[in-house]
Amino acid sequence: MKQYIQLLKMGCFTREDVAKITGNIRTADSVLYSYKKKGVIVSIRRNLYAVISLETNQPVCTPYQIASSISPDSYVSHHSAFEYHGMANQVFSRIYVSSSTKFNDFEFDGKHYTRVLSKTNEGIKKIGKIRVTDIERTIVDSIKDFTKIGGLEELLRCLLMVTYASENKLIKYLNIYDNQFLWQKAGYILSYYPNMKLSENFFETCKINSKKSMRYLYKELKYENPVFSNEWGLYIPNDIMRLLDEGGESLV
Numbered sequence: 001m002k003q004y005i006q007l008l009k010m011g012c013f014t015r016e017d018v019a020k021i022t023g024n025i026r027t028a029d030s031v032l033y034s035y036k037k038k039g040v041i042v043s044i045r046r047n048l049y050a051v052i053s054l055e056t057n058q059p060v061c062t063p064y065q066i067a068s069s070i071s072p073d074s075y076v077s078h079h080s081a082f083e084y085h086g087m088a089n090q091v092f093s094r095i096y097v098s099s100s101t102k103f104n105d106f107e108f109d110g111k112h113y114t115r116v117l118s119k120t121n122e123g124i125k126k127i128g129k130i131r132v133t134d135i136e137r138t139i140v141d142s143i144k145d146f147t148k149i150g151g152l153e154e155l156l157r158c159l160l161m162v163t164y165a166s167e168n169k170l171i172k173y174l175n176i177y178d179n180q181f182l183w184q185k186a187g188y189i190l191s192y193y194p195n196m197k198l199s200e201n202f203f204e205t206c207k208i209n210s211k212k213s214m215r216y217l218y219k220e221l222k223y224e225n226p227v228f229s230n231e232w233g234l235y236i237p238n239d240i241m242r243l244l245d246e247g248g249e250s251l252v
């Protein structure tokens with residue numbers, strides 16, 4: 001198994017990666033067939049493989065490395081990025097993968113990999129073999145999509161763990177998305193987090209870009225007896241300050 005050590009260093013690899021080692025695609029196919037039969041590699045999805053450790057009999061690559069290997073531009077995002085940075089309240093079985101390249105969602109080794117359409121390549125960090133959004137991009141993405149990914153309560157809990165955020169980066173990513181409602185949501189939600197050390201200028205910038213629009217923080221609020229925030233032009237939960245009480249932590 002002379003190629004095993006080289007593949008072990010990769011962790012995740014494609015048929016083309018093996019061909020670079022063997023020198024041609026036919027030999028690569030032979031290696032893949034042989035190694036799969038021996039149980040030293042396993043198929044993750046079409047044309048993506050993981051090496052199996054001879055010591056643990058488990059895949060050597062992490063879910064984050066798998067997410068970063070699905071397509072040439074795929075990266076870990078949203079709640080999964082909070083998890084990677086150690087700022088998630090819960091660890092989900094679902095891995096959120098942003099990519100401009102289409103791929104079908106799939107399951108591997110107890111994790112469900114879900115594609116989110118990538119709209120910008122700004123704010124992506126390369127850490128070893130892993131591509132992941134930085135904290136500020138993770139915050140903006142998670143606020144933008146909290147009704148689809150994670151929910152409001154989990155978002156609020158994740159934000160409690162952020163000790164600092166660069167307001168320049170937050171503004172940069174908010175400008176890229178160029179969405180009035182996102183400016184509105186970001187300003188309102190982040191106003192509860194002095195731990196991030198955001199200045200009044202940040203919140204004024206959010207208000208200016210909100211352009212005095214009036215919206216519900218999320219659609220279901222229409223049926224939940226909301227209150228109206230004049231400051232942010234948002235209908236909000238009347239108990240948002242107590243959303244985290246069940247977990248033993250207050251939002252303030």
